[in-house]
Amino acid sequence: xxxxxxxxxxxxxxxGKAKMQLKRNxxxxxxxxxxxxxxVGAGIFVSPTGVLKHSLLNVGxxxxxxxxxxxxxxMGALCYAELGTALPFSGGEYSHIKRGLGSLPAFVFIWTxxxxxxxxxxxxxxxxxxxxTQPFYGICPAPDVLKKCLALAVLWSLGILNGxxxxxxxxxxxxxxxxxxxxxxxxxxxxxxxxxxxxxxSLARFEDMFASEIPSASQVAEAFFxxxxxxxxxxxxxxxxxxxxxxxxxIPLTVMTAVPAVIVFYLLVNISYLTVLTPKEIVSSVAxxxxxxxxxxxxxxxxxxxxxxxxxxxxxxxxxxTLGRLSYAGSQSGHLPLLxxxxxxxxxxxxPAMIFSTIIASIFIIPSDLIMLTNYxxxxxxxxxxxxxxxxxxxxxxxxHLHRPYKVFLPVPFMMVAMSFFLVLxxxxxxxxxxxxxxxxxxxxxxxxYLPFIxxxxxxxFLDKFTxxxxxxxxxxxxxxPAEGKCE
Numbered sequence: 001x002x003x004x005x006x007x008x009x010x011x012x013x014x015x016g017k018a019k020m021q022l023k024r025n026x027x028x029x030x031x032x033x034x035x036x037x038x039x040v041g042a043g044i045f046v047s048p049t050g051v052l053k054h055s056l057l058n059v060g061x062x063x064x065x066x067x068x069x070x071x072x073x074x075m076g077a078l079c080y081a082e083l084g085t086a087l088p089f090s091g092g093e094y095s096h097i098k099r100g101l102g103s104l105p106a107f108v109f110i111w112t113x114x115x116x117x118x119x120x121x122x123x124x125x126x127x128x129x130x131x132x133t134q135p136f137y138g139i140c141p142a143p144d145v146l147k148k149c150l151a152l153a154v155l156w157s158l159g160i161l162n163g164x165x166x167x168x169x170x171x172x173x174x175x176x177x178x179x180x181x182x183x184x185x186x187x188x189x190x191x192x193x194x195x196x197x198x199x200x201x202s203l204a205r206f207e208d209m210f211a212s213e214i215p216s217a218s219q220v221a222e223a224f225f226x227x228x229x230x231x232x233x234x235x236x237x238x239x240x241x242x243x244x245x246x247x248x249x250x251i252p253l254t255v256m257t258a259v260p261a262v263i264v265f266y267l268l269v270n271i272s273y274l275t276v277l278t279p280k281e282i283v284s285s286v287a288x289x290x291x292x293x294x295x296x297x298x299x300x301x302x303x304x305x306x307x308x309x310x311x312x313x314x315x316x317x318x319x320x321x322t323l324g325r326l327s328y329a330g331s332q333s334g335h336l337p338l339l340x341x342x343x344x345x346x347x348x349x350x351x352p353a354m355i356f357s358t359i360i361a362s363i364f365i366i367p368s369d370l371i372m373l374t375n376y377x378x379x380x381x382x383x384x385x386x387x388x389x390x391x392x393x394x395x396x397x398x399x400x401h402l403h404r405p406y407k408v409f410l411p412v413p414f415m416m417v418a419m420s421f422f423l424v425l426x427x428x429x430x431x432x433x434x435x436x437x438x439x440x441x442x443x444x445x446x447x448x449x450y451l452p453f454i455x456x457x458x459x460x461x462f463l464d465k466f467t468x469x470x471x472x473x474x475x476x477x478x479x480x481x482p483a484e485g486k487c488e
Contacts, residue, residue: 003054005448010077019480022090023166023348024245030170031237031244031254032261033177034318035077038233039262040180042127044269044295045289045308049282054219060209062223068271069227070263075357076416077234077259078376078408079223079389081252084238085405086395088247091329092239092322095386096332099223099393100398107454109329111446112380117323120469122364124316125151131309135302151365151473154313158320159358163344163351166243169321183307187289190296191272205274228423229378230266233315234259236386239322248405320357327353332479339467342476352476379424380439386420389413 055062083096084368094113098106133142162169164229195203215223229318237244237254242249273288285291289308293301328350331341336356344351392413395402428436452458471477 007280014097020345020348020477021479022243022343022350024176024243025166025169026240026243027245028250028254028257030135030174031240031250032258033170034226034321035237035239035254035258036181036262037173037177037314038236038318038322039073039231039259039324040123040177040265041313042131042308042312043230043455044184044266045304045311046287048230048270048273048288049285050056050229051223052279053283054215054223054226056215056219057214057283057312057459058210058212058215058280059206059274059449060392061220061389063209063267063270065220065223067263068226068264070259072228072419073231073234073313074259074263074269076389076413077237077255077411077461078252079392079416080235080238080254082394082404082408083388083392083395084241084244084251085248086402088244089242089329090239090242090325091333092235092241092326095329096238096388096391097384100394101387102334103335103454104450105387106333107335107450108443108446109384110326111449112333112384112443113164113326113334114270114360115442116380117326118361119364121155121316121323121357121361122151124312124319125155125361125365128154128309128312128316131305131312131391135305148365148384154361155358155365157352157362158317161240162317162321162324163347163349163354165340165347166349168316173314173317173321176310177319180311180314181265183303185270185293186297187272188265188268190273190292191268191356194296195271205278206271209387217431221430225423225427231259231262232317232381236322239325242325250404265269274443320354320361322356324350326353327356328479337463337467338478339470339476341479342471342474343479345475345477351474352470355474379427379436380443382420382423386417386424393417422442 026045044076051065052059052062055065065387080092081097087095087099089095094106094109097109126147129147130142132150133146136142159171234255237251241247241251273292276292277288281291282288287305287308289304290301293304297303327336330336331338331353340356341347341350341351342352353449392408393410396410
């Protein structure tokens with residue numbers, strides 16, 4: 001593993017030329033906006049009903065699960081903070097699994113992610129198109145062709161922007177994160193005001209919060225799944241660790257700011273919903289925030305659907321940014337074609353990686369039924385989180401002298417490994433489905449690529465000419481940045 005590169009201009013002058021590598025353009029506040037923007041998507045606005053439904057409308061248990069889900073996410077983020085500060089490279093879990101567990105598990109991760117993450121981006125783009133077009137069609141559904149065209153336009157606009165300028169992507173992320181947090185603040189503050197001004201009526205809904213029917217262990221677990229899904233995205237910062245300014249300080253500080261902030265906002269927003277609506281109304285509502293707005297601010301209720309679209313757009317930008325870094329890191333290690341690890345000579349951005357991930361996401365949009373298949377890959381996300389935390393444990397014992405500016409309390413990664421494998425096995429055991437078998441077979445299918453092309457290094461010379469032509473067309477060249485070297 002290479003050492004962290006120094007971007008000091010004096011060093012650059014001594015070498016006679018600037019190194020072709022990703023630049024450290026992402027600061028503390030940028031990191032906070034990326035984590036919050038990645039976690040807060042459409043879910044908290046549209047359908048925070050899953051937790052309440054599986055909690056059997058028990059308000060106390062539902063709020064407890066929201067808190068517990070946030071704390072589990074914070075524990076995972078702190079584990080990632082140790083890995084990100086010790087190994088500040090692009091690629092997130094991929095880079096950490098490769099260092100801790102080896103090349104093959106890392107390849108399985110990038111193989112699965114190359115399919116699953118672009119499909120998730122395609123789903124976000126289609127959901128954005130749904131919210132952006134529906135106001136123009138009233139009660140009638142918007143045409144599918146229009147939604148797909150708009151989704152493709154959004155995907156490629158963000159893909160091109162991320163490929164041209166990191167600073168513009170970071171600025172856009174900060175703006176959209178601010179807008180979505182303002183919308184959440186309207187809901188949260190509105191609930192607090194109503195709770196104070198209508199004390200008897202509002203507080204009645206929170207009296208004896210645990211008095212309702214107590215859900216079974218399996219129902220609590222289902223509610224927990226829903227809560228953890230709403231916090232998904234806390235792992236995003238490690239994908240851009242190579243571009244963080246002062247990563248040893250900013251990565252843990254960013255995590256400790258952003259994740260607790262989301263926990264507080266999620267709790268306040270849920271309390272606000274429960275202040276205005278009954279548990280039964282929340283569970284039966286298609287879009288809870290819209291119903292809340294119709295009750296509280298009917299004259300400007302249109303703000304909420306607009307906020308949902310803004311929130312989805314911001315989350316999509318963050319997801320595309322991180323996916324580009326994953327492809328870039330995989331190519332640097334020899335797990336993806338060489339071209340994908342090259343940087344634009346003008347902007348020092350991983351433009352080929354952005355184009356690669358955007359093309360795959362676009363393919364999923366055209367026959368959008370394919371996106372449904374990715375639901376069965378949900379377990380793979382927690383499998384990789386478990387492997388990443390296991391990598392942390394392995395590295396603690398195998399490389400005890402590795403410089404770790406931040407160290408998480410060691411029992412925390414053990415807890416995260418146990419939690420992850422429970423979350424992987426539980427849905428398969430409780431709701432067995434052949435699609436899970438297909439998902440496992442797809443992951444095992446990575447061996448058909450890994451053995452000939454990675455392990456035995458099968459190479460087709462004609463691809464070199466193709467790569468050379470694309471390199472000239474895109475004006476890119478190989479990166480000199482902190483890479484782990486080619487895989488064996």
